[in-house]
Amino acid sequence: AQSVTQLDSQVPVFEEAPVELRCNYSSSVSVYLFWYVQYPNQGLQLLLKYLSGSTLVESINGFEAEFNKSQTSFHLRKPSVHISDTAEYFCAVSVSTGFQKLVFGTGTRLLVSP
Amino acid sequence: DTGVSQDPRHKITKRGQNVTFRCDPISEHNRLYWYRQTLGQGPEFLTYFQNEAQLEKSRLLSDRFSAERPKGSFSTLEIQRTEQGDSAMYLCASRGGTGTGGSYEQFFGPGTRLTVL
Numbered sequence: 756a757q758s759v760t761q762l763d764s765q766v767p768v769f770e771e772a773p774v775e776l777r778c779n780y781s782s783s784v785s786v787y788l789f790w791y792v793q794y795p796n797q798g799l800q801l802l803l804k805y806l807s808g809s810t811l812v813e814s815i816n817g818f819e820a821e822f823n824k825s826q827t828s829f830h831l832r833k834p835s836v837h838i839s840d841t842a843e844y845f846c847a848v849s850v851s852t853g854f855q856k857l858v859f860g861t862g863t864r865l866l867v868s869p
Numbered sequence: 870d871t872g873v874s875q876d877p878r879h880k881i882t883k884r885g886q887n888v889t890f891r892c893d894p895i896s897e898h899n900r901l902y903w904y905r906q907t908l909g910q911g912p913e914f915l916t917y918f919q920n921e922a923q924l925e926k927s928r929l930l931s932d933r934f935s936a937e938r939p940k941g942s943f944s945t946l947e948i949q950r951t952e953q954g955d956s957a958m959y960l961c962a963s964r965g966g967t968g969t970g971g972s973y974e975q976f977f978g979p980g981t982r983l984t985v986l
C-alpha cells in the first residue's frame with residue numbers, strides 16, 4: 756500500500772518570501788506523484804505532476820517540485836509567494852498501473868501575509 | 870464550462886435519513902472516482918468506475934453506501950440511514966482513458982458538503 760506524509764500542517768510566510776512544502780511517500784512499487792491545490796470552497800486543482808523523465812517539474816504559476824527517489828520525497832517550492840497562493844496544498848501518489856486511485860497526504864495550509 | 874459538476878453543493882440532513890449526490894464528469898472521460906474528505910484530512914478513496922462498471926470499492930464504503938453509473942456518464946452516490954460520522958465533503962473526479970492527452974490527471978468537481986445533524 757502507498758502512504759503520503761505531509762509533516763507541516765500549516766506554513767506561514769510573508770509575501771515575496773520563498774517557501775517549501777514537504778512531502779514524503781512510501782510505496783513498494785513505482786508511483787506517480789502529484790501536487791493538488793484547494794482554494795476555499797473549491798475543488799482540487801492539479802498543480803503539477805511527476806510521471807517519468809526529468810525529476811524537476813514546474814507549474815505555470817511558478818511552483819516547482821523535485822522527485823527524489825532515494826529520499827522518497829516530492830517537495831514543493833516557490834521562490835517568491837503571492838497573497839493569492841494562500842490555499843491548502845495536497846501531495847498525492849498513485850501506482851503506475853491499475854485504476855490509479857490517488858492516495859493523499861493530510862495537506863499543508865500555506866498562509867501568505869503582507 | 871466542461872468541467873466536473875456535482876449536485877447539490879451542500880446538503881444538511883437529519884440522522885437516519887437517506888441522501889443522494891450526483892456527479893457529472895467531463896463528457897469524454899470514461900473513468901470516474903469518488904472520494905471523501907473530512908475536516909483536516911486529505912481526500913480518501915471510496916470507489917471507482919470505468920464506464921458503467923464499478924471496479925473497486927474501498928473498505929470505507931460500508932453497506933449503507935452505494936454508487937452507480939448507469940450509462941457510463943453521470944454517477945450517483947447514495948448514503949442510507951445517515952450517521953453523524955458521515956459528515957464530510959464528497960468529491961467526484963474523472964479521468965480520460967489511456968491514449969488520450971492528460972490521461973493521468975484526475976479532474977475534480979467542487980464537492981458536496983454533507984452535514985448530518
